[in-house]
Amino acid sequence: MNQEIEAYINELSANLQGLPEDERQETEEFYREYLLDGKLYSRSSIEQKLGTSQQLARKILADYSLNLDEPPTHPINHQRSQSDLRAVWWIILGILSMPVGIPILSALLGIIVATISVIFALIIGFWGLIFALAGIGLTIVVKAIPLLWTQWQVGLFYTGCGLVALALVALIVPMLIHLIRIVIDASFQLIRRLGHKVFKNQYYQTANKEKHQQ
CATH class of the missing domain: 1.10.287 (Helix Hairpins)
Structure with a gap:
């Protein structure tokens, strides 16, 4: 296994701690295969394609938040408020990681x-x-x-x-x-x-x- 790819994936994993464990593992596996299939073996080629591990993590978390179920219409409770706030924060960070952000x-x-x-x-x-x-x-x-x-x-x-x-x-x-x-x-x-x-x-x-x- 290419060391640069593994190092990048490990950094990505560290920045995806907010994801559920199973989804984080599937995401890591996807990008590992993506980099191997694309023969992106150097850090420069990886970051040119995907950005830094932190930038990619922010985009993943933002995309994940946007694909969650829409908030229900029942009254806001403490748990929902925390979940909404975390999702909004991920979206903001994801937008900031883009050139137009x-x-x-x-x-x-x-x-x-x-x-x-x-x-x-x-x-x-x-x-x-x-x-x-x-x-x-x-x-x-x-x-x-x-x-x-x-x-x-x-x-x-x-x-x-x-x-x-x-x-x-x-x-x-x-x-x-x-x-x-x-x-x-x-x-x-x-x-x-x-x-x-x-x-x-x-x-x-x-x-x-x-x-x-x-």
Whole structure:
């Protein structure tokens, strides 16, 4: 077995630790056979064809992430959030490993930052409104309770107003949390779509794909 090929495959394997064990082994075997069939025995010829082992690993991981099942529509849980974040990170690294990666990500970053800034400002405004509403509601209730024993009609009215304010807070908070989750999920989907666009004509072999661009 050619030493340069084995060294390259070993480096590739070290950079593919995020893949499941069986898929990583199949991927290593594919590229080992690919290099042997192509008679790419020197490091320079290998890297000219496939790039460095780190670059190839990033492309494989990105391609693997893009070919995973689409995220389900049920509520986001901790495990799914971690999985989505890891997939997005792999896609970003895969795009960066390509010549067009940095300009594309720079443009995307500008759009995302501008969008997130607006959304973040709105969310901060909503949270400010919620805290203010909760504070007002609690204050009204606390001050109205003593009136129930002196001027019960007035006390009852203000107590009701305070409870209405607190009820609005209880309704708005879940809606705001749901909105934040939607924004996060939409950001993940945007990056996945970008990955599909960038890798549309690039086929980096993983265990669940059988095509490779020669």
